[in-house]
Amino acid sequence: MHHFQYQNNALYCEDVPVADIAANLGTPLFIYSHATLTRHFQAFDKAFGDVDHIICYSAKANTNGAILKMFADMGTGLDVVSGGELHRGLKAGIPANKIAYAGVGKTQDEIDLALNSGILMFNVESFEELQAINARAKALGKKAPISLRVNPNVDAKTHPYISTGMKKNKFGIAKEAVVEAYKAAHELDSTEVVGIDFHIGSQITQVGPFVEAMESVKSLAAELKGMGIGINYLDVGGGLGINYDDEEPPEPDEYAKAICKVIADFPITVVLEPGRAMVGNAGIMVTRFLYLKEGATKNFIIVDAGMNDLIRPSIYGAFHLIQPVNKREGDPLTGDVVGPICESTDFLAKDREIGAVVPGDLLAVMSAGAYGFAMSSNYNSRPRACEVMVKGNAFEVIRQRENYEDLTRGEVIPTFL
Numbered sequence: 001m002h003h004f005q006y007q008n009n010a011l012y013c014e015d016v017p018v019a020d021i022a023a024n025l026g027t028p029l030f031i032y033s034h035a036t037l038t039r040h041f042q043a044f045d046k047a048f049g050d051v052d053h054i055i056c057y058s059a060k061a062n063t064n065g066a067i068l069k070m071f072a073d074m075g076t077g078l079d080v081v082s083g084g085e086l087h088r089g090l091k092a093g094i095p096a097n098k099i100a101y102a103g104v105g106k107t108q109d110e111i112d113l114a115l116n117s118g119i120l121m122f123n124v125e126s127f128e129e130l131q132a133i134n135a136r137a138k139a140l141g142k143k144a145p146i147s148l149r150v151n152p153n154v155d156a157k158t159h160p161y162i163s164t165g166m167k168k169n170k171f172g173i174a175k176e177a178v179v180e181a182y183k184a185a186h187e188l189d190s191t192e193v194v195g196i197d198f199h200i201g202s203q204i205t206q207v208g209p210f211v212e213a214m215e216s217v218k219s220l221a222a223e224l225k226g227m228g229i230g231i232n233y234l235d236v237g238g239g240l241g242i243n244y245d246d247e248e249p250p251e252p253d254e255y256a257k258a259i260c261k262v263i264a265d266f267p268i269t270v271v272l273e274p275g276r277a278m279v280g281n282a283g284i285m286v287t288r289f290l291y292l293k294e295g296a297t298k299n300f301i302i303v304d305a306g307m308n309d310l311i312r313p314s315i316y317g318a319f320h321l322i323q324p325v326n327k328r329e330g331d332p333l334t335g336d337v338v339g340p341i342c343e344s345t346d347f348l349a350k351d352r353e354i355g356a357v358v359p360g361d362l363l364a365v366m367s368a369g370a371y372g373f374a375m376s377s378n379y380n381s382r383p384r385a386c387e388v389m390v391k392g393n394a395f396e397v398i399r400q401r402e403n404y405e406d407l408t409r410g411e412v413i414p415t416f417l
């Protein structure tokens with residue numbers, strides 16, 4: 001459920017016509033719904049009810065400071081994968097002791113920042129990283145709280161590029177090697193084992209893979225307990241899918257039930273890292289239809305947003321529903337929706353019927369709240385889009401559109417030129 005609905009053939013975000021926002025701020029434009037973001041947080045929080053849990057929203061899905069502040073105010077923690085995300089989280093008011101830090105390539109500076117901030121835990125992705133964290137903690141006179149990220153070798157049944165929990169993936173420590181790694185971690189003097197972590201992939205649309213991973217990790221937790229290694233947190237990662245097209249992903253309720261069932265007899269705090277499910281359907285991208293180019297074999301619906309604004313179709317072949325902001329009478333148009341970037345992979349949709357539209361019309365690219373702006377770039381020297389948050393009948397810019405000056409900021413001409 002989200003708050004982007006038509007009233008008399010005009011698309012609204014909550015109580016504001018999307019066309020009004022575009023008229024004010026231009027396109028391309030990302031619009032997020034406050035009510036939808038709130039609702040998604042509450043759905044997760046309620047689903048886990050009385051079970052001890054911490055929702056660590058996965059920052060990388062959408063790192064805008066206003067969204068992070070909203071989540072901070074609602075009491076979420078954060079899942080970060082870089083020093084930059086940690087910095088953003090702290091700046092937005094997320095308490096350090098609710099921040100989990102994952103990622104295979106943590107640098108010394110990033111480890112130091114996390115140690116000095118006092119984060120909840122490092123989700124450690126290799127034996128080598130474990131040694132590095134221990135060494136930095138020792139140097140700083142601290143004890144590093146750690147979980148090891150287990151690679152449970154579970155097929156998440158999603159796109160191969162967003163599958164992370166199989167042997168062939170770079171993430172986590174193989175199931176077969178993880179007990180040894182835990183023993184080593186337990187013996188290091190500047191780390192403290194606090195939990196177990198896994199994250200098997202993204203846009204997962206069934207509960208089966210989660211349950212499979214949970215069961216494998218639960219038996220590991222029992223084994224570790226038997227060895228005198230305490231496990232307080234079970235971090236189940238993120239990955240719950242959303243509805244882009246005709247998927248029917250489990251609701252947070254069904255997901256929570258499946259997870260809680262596995263650990264019903266196991267006292268532990270569950271850490272959740274939802275990203276896409278929190279923000280995906282809470283945002284849209286608005287773009288303007290510039291030209292209709294009738295090619296030899298198909299129509300090209302050329303719009304003013306490109307792969308630099310929303311790269312998911314280009315890199316994952318991802319589907320985003322595209323619809324007119326204001327519906328009009330007439331024959332629906334079918335074609336490839338493409339942007340202005342000089343790449344053949346610059347498309348938002350292929351062979352898609354998008355309703356009756358004519359050049360000049362606004363189009364809404366739905367479900368663009370996650371991995372949309374966060375993955376945007378300046379490729380082709382295109383200033384990045386504006387971001388807006390709507391609450392009720394009010395809207396405010398939460399990130400200004402970049403201008404041409406922004407494009408060259410930080411560039412330096414060397415003295416020898």
Ligand SMILES: *Cc1c(COP(=O)(O)O)cnc(C)c1O
Nearest residue numbers: 058102202238239273274275276
């Ligand atoms: C990306 C990521 C998530 C969030 O994944 P979603 O599919 O957006 O829920 C959670 N945890 C880790 C470690 C991640 O890398």
